[in-house]
Amino acid sequence: MDKNQLGVQYMQEGKWEEAAKIFNEVIEENPQDAIAYINFGNVLSAVGDDEKALKFYEKAIQLDENAAAAYYSAGNIYFSNEKFETAKDMFEHAMKKGLHSSDNYFMLGLTLVQLDQGKFALPYLQRSVELNEEDAEACFQYGLCLAQLELIDEAIVQLEKCLKLDAEHSDAYYNLGVSYAFKEDAKKALAMFEKALEIQPDHLLAGYAKKLIEKGQ
Template identity: 80%
Template sequence: MDKNQLGVQYMQEGNWEEAAKAFNDAIEENPKDPVAYINFGNVLSAVGDDEKALKFYQKAIEIDENAAAAYYSIGNLLFSHDRFEEAKHSFEQAMRKGLDSSDTYFMLGLTLIQLDQGRLALPYLQRSVELNEHDAEARFQYGLCLARNELIDEAINQLTKCIELDPIHSDAYYNLGVSYAFKENQAEALAMFNKALEIQPDHVLAGHAKKLLEQIQ
């Protein structure tokens, strides 16, 4: 088996030490292969060595300036450190270099939300769910972003699809409840808050919203 493939297999098993060894072997066998550097960087990031991971991603870009996955990995790393403006630039670079994946659109959308640019995030989150219709979390974040931009009917549609994909997504039920309350559909809102609490009894926001709704009925 190819050393990169072997390393990825070890990563999927959570065997970081063997994964690192496999990617190191891949680099020694072919020092001009950017994929091995990206993979090694992903292992380092997974075990918390982000500083060294960044160097491996940058090395991959030195070898191949069109290594789109390296820009994406840098974006993830920067996002995890709340460096959102830089993360945005990296995800945009990944797209320019041809990484047309649902994950790239999703992460760029999330980054724009963190930068208080929710309306700009909408088309990226929309594209994310178009490319991967079965991603419940992408549906949730898209629905949430729609709701924050007062596109309530569209938000309800996405959040409903989210709970079809993930029936125990308590936050999706809670936000569905908020959306129904916004439309003054109190019965449906209460049902959604109750469902959120059934799944997660300590869901503070759902509990508070349920009490408020019961007081005004």
């Protein structure tokens, strides 16, 4: 196992100091190793030092302009700091440089949703689900995007898929309820809102929606 792999193993075990030490050694031994800079950046990001992490990703890109993982990791930081335009650019760069992972498609789709570009987000979220059918959150976000574009039947399919993968996803139940209410199926909508509240009793939107349905009956 080389040092980069060992450092990644330490990261997976949550041993951040050991991981940082190893990646630092790699950089000292080989200052041209872009992967070590990406890995060190990921350690810094994991411990909350976003500013320093971005500098390591920038260094990785300077060393290797095709370092797709550096663009992706930088995109995640910009997304979490609500710099969505910059995040979008990073995820798109990662894709152009060959990163066609479900995570990259998912994050690009999510970023476009935040930028109120749901129509553009849709194919990326769809691709994310196609590449990883076991990702409950990807199914949920894809379903949500479909619902926002009033593609209700398709949204229901994805939200139900999400619940097969994660039976405790209260927001999926809530949005299924909204979808059934949109289709004027009050009985199914009420059942979904009740299920959301059973899982999360303080789900304000589900509580409000339940009262509205009950008033209308």
